[in-house]
Amino acid sequence: MNETPLSRGATWLAALTGNATGLPGYPPSVRVVDAPLAGQPARYIAVVPDAESSYPRARTGETGLVEGWALAQAVHEAIATDREGAKRAIVAVIDVSSQAYGRREEAFGIHQALAGAAGAYAQARQHGHPVIGLIVGKAMSGAFLAHGYQANRLIALNDDGVMVHAMGKAAAARVTLRSVEDLERLAADVPPMAYDIASYATLGLLWKLVDVGSAEQPSAADVDIVRGALVAALDNINTDPVPDLRSRLGGANRQASSLVREKLREQW
Amino acid sequence: MNTSPLSLTGHNSFVELDARARVRALLDAGTFRELIDPFERMTSPWLARQGVVTQSDDGVVVGKGQIDGQPAVVLAIEGAFQGGSLGEVGGAKIAGALELAAEDNRKGVPTRAVILFETGGVRLQEANLGLAAIAEIHSAIVDLRQYQPVIGVVAGSVGCFGGMSIAAGLCSYLVVTREARVGLNGPQVIEQEAGIAEYDSRDRPFIWSFTGGEQRFRTGLVDAYVQDDTTEIRNTVAGLLRQGRPEVERSDQYALYLERLSSYDARVQATPEAVRQVYHVNHVNSAGAGHE
Numbered sequence: 001m002n003e004t005p006l007s008r009g010a011t012w013l014a015a016l017t018g019n020a021t022g023l024p025g026y027p028p029s030v031r032v033v034d035a036p037l038a039g040q041p042a043r044y045i046a047v048v049p050d051a052e053s054s055y056p057r058a059r060t061g062e063t064g065l066v067e068g069w070a071l072a073q074a075v076h077e078a079i080a081t082d083r084e085g086a087k088r089a090i091v092a093v094i095d096v097s098s099q100a101y102g103r104r105e106e107a108f109g110i111h112q113a114l115a116g117a118a119g120a121y122a123q124a125r126q127h128g129h130p131v132i133g134l135i136v137g138k139a140m141s142g143a144f145l146a147h148g149y150q151a152n153r154l155i156a157l158n159d160d161g162v163m164v165h166a167m168g169k170a171a172a173a174r175v176t177l178r179s180v181e182d183l184e185r186l187a188a189d190v191p192p193m194a195y196d197i198a199s200y201a202t203l204g205l206l207w208k209l210v211d212v213g214s215a216e217q218p219s220a221a222d223v224d225i226v227r228g229a230l231v232a233a234l235d236n237i238n239t240d241p242v243p244d245l246r247s248r249l250g251g252a253n254r255q256a257s258s259l260v261r262e263k264l265r266e267q268w
Numbered sequence: 269m270n271t272s273p274l275s276l277t278g279h280n281s282f283v284e285l286d287a288r289a290r291v292r293a294l295l296d297a298g299t300f301r302e303l304i305d306p307f308e309r310m311t312s313p314w315l316a317r318q319g320v321v322t323q324s325d326d327g328v329v330v331g332k333g334q335i336d337g338q339p340a341v342v343l344a345i346e347g348a349f350q351g352g353s354l355g356e357v358g359g360a361k362i363a364g365a366l367e368l369a370a371e372d373n374r375k376g377v378p379t380r381a382v383i384l385f386e387t388g389g390v391r392l393q394e395a396n397l398g399l400a401a402i403a404e405i406h407s408a409i410v411d412l413r414q415y416q417p418v419i420g421v422v423a424g425s426v427g428c429f430g431g432m433s434i435a436a437g438l439c440s441y442l443v444v445t446r447e448a449r450v451g452l453n454g455p456q457v458i459e460q461e462a463g464i465a466e467y468d469s470r471d472r473p474f475i476w477s478f479t480g481g482e483q484r485f486r487t488g489l490v491d492a493y494v495q496d497d498t499t500e501i502r503n504t505v506a507g508l509l510r511q512g513r514p515e516v517e518r519s520d521q522y523a524l525y526l527e528r529l530s531s532y533d534a535r536v537q538a539t540p541e542a543v544r545q546v547y548h549v550n551h552v553n554s555a556g557a558g559h560e
Contacts, residue, residue: 053534054533054534054535055534057462057466065529066526066529069522069525069526069529070522070526072519072520072522073522073523073526076520076522099452099453101453101457101458101461101462101467102458102462102466102467103458103462103466103467103478103537103538104534104537104538105452105453106451106452106453106458106467106478106479107478107538107539107540107542107543108529108532108538108543108546108547109437109484109487109489110451110452110453111433111434111436111437111450111451111452112437112489112518112519112525113525114434114437114452115406115434115435115436115437115438115518115519116437116519116520116521116522116525118403118406118410118434118438118519119406119410119437119438119517119519119520120520120522122406122407122410122411123410125407126407126410126411126414141390141399141430141431142430142431142434142452142453144399145399145402145403145406145431145434146434149399149400149403149406150403150406150407164396164399165395165396165399166389166390166392166395166396166398166399166431167390167392167395167457171457171460171461172392172395174460175392175456175457176392176393186318189317190314190317190318190393191396192314192356192394192395192396192397192398193392193393193394193395193396194396200396203396203397203400205396205400244367244407244411245403245404245407248400248404253397254356254397254400255313256310256312256313256356256357256360257356257359257360257397257400257401259310260304260310260357260360260361260364261360261364261367263303263304263308263310264303264304264330264361264364264365264368265364265368267303267304268303268332268368
């Protein structure tokens with residue numbers, strides 16, 4: 001049998017949970033694992049490729065109809081289970097190359113499926129679950145909105161293969177009527193357009209950028225470093241007065257976001 | 269764009285109104301007050317350095333006032349500016365206003381929100397800042413709808429796409445016209461990514477048969493299907509606000525949607541009829557105020 005190389009999401013999910021078995025009741029493309037973090041129960045969730053998916057446009061790790069609703073299920077079930085007791089941490093292990101682009105997806109309302117996921121994560125945070133988004137690969141557009149962008153804290157590996165963006169380079173060039181070269185030249189000057197994670201960090205949206213030896217095949221030491229960052233994030237979340245997203249404000253290249261809010265408050 | 273409520277065809281078109289006139293039309297007469305109005309010139313700091321002409325409101329109107337005598341904020345995206353795309357400033361106007369509405373409710377002031385979607389989603393010239401603002405809008409909608417229904421309206425003609433279609437999916441109720449389209453990915457992007465056989469972006473009847481307002485209503489993905497008529501839209505929005513929060517938000521119905529999707533064999537390409545079958549909505553009983 002051929003060994004399929006694991007996606008980064010699958011690799012990190014397995015590493016952080018000590019290869020614990022995934023929960024039943026989810027599609028093969030959404031892996032949900034309960035394992036401890038800092039000695040407390042936590043739920044780890046990743047979207048992974050499923051070459052056998054009956055949805056042809058969602059076979060290589062895209063977040064599609066079933067993935068969106070299954071993410072919602074994984075998060076809602078944690079909220080329901082913990083309703084009376086301690087709220088477990090939820091770790092979204094993020095390696096999502098894109099949402100699924102296809103006729104089936106639009107027909108059955110992929111926007112609604114991704115709303116299911118985004119809404120579930122937002123409710124988990126608002127109900128007091130510490131939610132951490134760990135970006136180990138690509139965090140693209142609608143897929144990232146559905147899986148991870150609602151986290152209390154975002155952590156990214158400092159690696160060339162780690163990327164946050166609204167649209168792939170080639171498509172973005174076509175839509176904005178520019179060449180890929182023009183787009184790259186512009187991106188060097190305009191931080192929100194850049195594709196590298198260091199530029200993204202200047203926007204103030206990341207809590208931590210973490211150096212590892214290998215993002216692709218992490219060593220035991222790499223896994224320890226990342227686990228340490230997750231634990232530190234938990235502690236930091238505990239200092240928040242309210243479970244909203246205000247810790248993302250204040251970035252050097254995101255001043256208008258704060259100014260608009262100040263003016264709205266004055267005029268409200 | 270025409271700012272007069274009287275269209276050439278003589279009816280009271282909402283679609284032909286610009287964003288500011290739409291906000292004014294939904295609020296009780298004489299109560300409209302704009303926050304961060306165009307005279308403040310809160311323009312995009314990112315478009316100018318790319319040689320793109322800015323607009324003094326960045327394409328978003330924030331109107332406070334009353335609906336049915338109750339406090340309300342109406343947020344409208346101007347489809348005529350940069351395709352209704354959201355950048356840092358426009359995105360923060362929507363997110364910030366929704367955050368303040370939720371804060372009002374926590375203090376006992378029952379402020380409601382209506383969002384008028386005419387948007388292709390993230391403004392690619394501000395890429396990651398648009399995406400971040402949209403995540404904040406999602407968060408704020410989910411927060412506010414714990415207290416009050418959040419109403420989305422997609423009138424036309426731009427439609428509602430990208431990350432903002434997810435925002436529409438988080439609203440308690442959605443109102444659409446026949447002109448409206450709601451979908452995650454724009455037709456051209458799907459055609460580029462998946463090929464013309466998958467999605468022909470130039471075939472308008474095909475596009476509308478899947479993402480148009482009528483199909484979305486018949487498949488239960490929106491709550492009200494209305495004529496392009498300002499009075500009807502205004503009455504529908506007010507009626508949904510009076511109805512209060514839904515028993516279960518659509519976006520929380522993962523079990524229902526997973527069960528429905530499990531009855532669809534995805535190896536077979538989708539048709540509009542198949543969606544109607546799988547989502548077998550009894551639209552006579554569906555919430556809202558369809559005009560039929």
